[in-house]
Amino acid sequence: MSEGASEGLLTIDELAAAVGLTVRTTRYYATLGLLPPPVRQGRIAYYGPLHRAHLELVRALQDHGFTLQAVERYVASLPADATVEDLALQRVMHTSWSPLPHEELDHRGLEERAGRTLSDRDVAVLEKVGTVERQGSGYVALPNLAVGVELLDLDVPEDSLGAAGDAIRRHMEALADDLTEILREGILAPYRREPHSPEDAERLERTVSRLRQLTLEAVVTGFQRAANAVITRSLAR
Incomplete structure (x- = not known):
């Protein structure tokens, strides 16, 4: 491959740096089939925009809380001829609204994130009000954890806190469904119909x-x- 032919392509070190991953993680993802085969020039493997789009989609799915196994299944379900634009559209739909990726914590890690000691009852209340979720043997601290921690110190019955959390989740899920449908039909569907x-x-x-x-x-x-x-x-x- 000539220098002109390889213009715009990246080595695995450059690809990893471009998406904010380590080379080791990028190689691991490649072994899992999360990336298409590279373009080879002798012994050197090169990666292009399609490889970067795959990696960025993988990161978006993981930030949204997908396990690596779920990411593998999702990527395997993508059309073999998916383009960079197709992958970008998938990423748009699956990018988390939370500014921080989900991180599984044990009890001590949850206490460190909360900035205080938490009894089992405290954790149960945080779950009721929707600021902590159980994940496997640990927990995921949601962005509104600080709000839940402050609620622990208020003189409000636990049942009332739980009822308020249920009401918020119920109405927010309905609102999210409506807004997502508007996004799909009003913005993404017209985009799909036109060349881009x-x-x-x-x-x-x-x-x-x-x-x-x-x-x-x-x-x-x-x-x-x-x-x-x-x-x-x-x-x-």
């Missing part, structure tokens, strides 16, 4: 990322307005 370039895929990803931020802000503002409306109605009775 890698640049178009990048713009779509930036658009959806910003849309997530604005949606979260709108949800908070919408709840505040709804709560104020409830107070107004109760005062008018």
Whole structure:
């Protein structure tokens, strides 16, 4: 392969650096079949945009809480002719709304994250209010863990905290379903119907990322307005 032919291709060291992984992890993912075979020039393996798109999708799925085994099954289900743009679209749909990846913690690790000692009852309350989830033999601390920790010190019955957590989860899941359907039908479906370039895929990803931020802000503002409306109605009775 000439220098011109290999332009734009990366060595495995460069590929790993581009997606923020170690070379060892990148090689391991390749052995699991999470990457297409590399382009070889003699003994050197080169990787292109499609390999990077696969790795970025794998990272997005793991940040969303997928186990490596689940990631393997998902990647195996992708069409063999999936393009960089197709993978970018998959990544858009599966990128976690949480700014931090899920991390499994043992009890001590959960206490360190919470910044205090936690009894079994405390952990049960944190689970009830939706700030901690059990995962395997450990726990996953959700982004709102600090809120749950503060609730532990309030003089509020545990059953009431659990009921409030259930109500929030129930309505938020319904809202998330509605908003996801709007995203699919209003933005992603038209995108799929038209020819698109890698640049178009990048713009779509930036658009959806910003849309997530604005949606979260709108949800908070919408709840505040709804709560104020409830107070107004109760005062008018």
